[in-house]
Amino acid sequence: MLLRCGKIGISTIILILVSFASYSHSARSDNLQFIVGGQNADEGDAPYQISLQTLLGRHLCGGAIISDRWLLTAGHCVSGYPADRLQVVTGTLQYAIPGAIYYPESIYLHCNYDTPKYHNDIALLRVNQSIVFDAHTQPVNLPIGPWAASGAQLLFTGWGTQSISGSTPARLQRVQQQYITSQTCKSLLSDYEDVELGPCHVCAYRQLNIGACHGDSGGPLVHEGILVGILNFFVPCAQGVPDVFMNIMFYRDWIRRVISGNAKCTQVHEQIIG
Numbered sequence: 001m002l003l004r005c006g007k008i009g010i011s012t013i014i015l016i017l018v019s020f021a022s023y024s025h026s027a028r029s030d031n032l033q034f035i036v037g038g039q040n041a042d043e044g045d046a047p048y049q050i051s052l053q054t055l056l057g058r059h060l061c062g063g064a065i066i067s068d069r070w071l072l073t074a075g076h077c078v079s080g081y082p083a084d085r086l087q088v089v090t091g092t093l094q095y096a097i098p099g100a101i102y103y104p105e106s107i108y109l110h111c112n113y114d115t116p117k118y119h120n121d122i123a124l125l126r127v128n129q130s131i132v133f134d135a136h137t138q139p140v141n142l143p144i145g146p147w148a149a150s151g152a153q154l155l156f157t158g159w160g161t162q163s164i165s166g167s168t169p170a171r172l173q174r175v176q177q178q179y180i181t182s183q184t185c186k187s188l189l190s191d192y193e194d195v196e197l198g199p200c201h202v203c204a205y206r207q208l209n210i211g212a213c214h215g216d217s218g219g220p221l222v223h224e225g226i227l228v229g230i231l232n233f234f235v236p237c238a239q240g241v242p243d244v245f246m247n248i249m250f251y252r253d254w255i256r257r258v259i260s261g262n263a264k265c266t267q268v269h270e271q272i273i274g
């Protein structure tokens with residue numbers, strides 16, 4: 001899996017700079033925002049959803065619980081953060097009112113993650129105690145084989161912004177998106193010439209004014225209870241082009257190897273990548 005998969009260009013870079021700039025703002029912010037055009041999620045819609053936060057409770061990114069000790073998120077969500085500066089909120093529709101809080105003991109950023117192109121933008125976090133599962137807190141299944149992508153309806157959830165400068169959602173938002181082929185995705189993203197899609201990507205789209213925004217990164221894309229993507233890239237925000245996810249099928253082996261302790265590269269304690 002050494003494909004340089006996922007060359008993403010200028011607009012992502014802008015996006016990332018925006019989010020890093022807001023990371024560095026002092027305390028918690030009033031300028032958090034959420035999925036554009038979503039609906040309030042209900043209890044049980046996405047019990048695997050987590051809010052990745054600073055220790056002050058500032059929401060940074062989404063992610064998904066995949067077992068009692070492991071979470072998946074986007075690489076760019078954790079790059080720059082030592083594990084002991086982050087917390088994981090589970091079991092809630094309101095990230096500011098945690099069901100429970102867990103603490104990462106280690107972060108495994110994909111060995112071939114890089115910047116500024118955001119190849120292999122995926123990371124695993126191991127928390128230092130077992131996540132207690134209940135009606136609001138459950139792991140999501142990983143794909144065990146190819147899924148019926150064609151025409152598939154995909155559920156995306158997040159606490160990202162409602163517009164580029166939108167406000168904090170009271171509640172987790174959900175949006176139903178549709179799988180689109182890599183070819184259609186490329187053509188819809190053709191104004192963004194640096195975007196190069198590969199087998200490591202999944203594209204999802206609904207329509208103009210419905211889609212991902214700041215704070216949604218790392219969030220889960222789910223097909224019939226199976227995690228198929230982790231949000232990598234979007235043009236801020238809901239501009240009528242697809243959202244691009246890291247393809248979990250493609251990273252299954254990497255996930256298995258990291259969890260079993262057989263990953264080629266070691267965990268990232270600080271900013272050492274590779």
Ligand SMILES: *[C@@H]1O[C@H](CO)[C@@H](O)[C@H](O)[C@H]1NC(C)=O
Binds near residue numbers: 084128
């Ligand atoms: C997990 O980490 C947190 C934060 O560092 C700490 O307060 C807590 O005691 C740790 N829990 C366990 C079981 O080690």
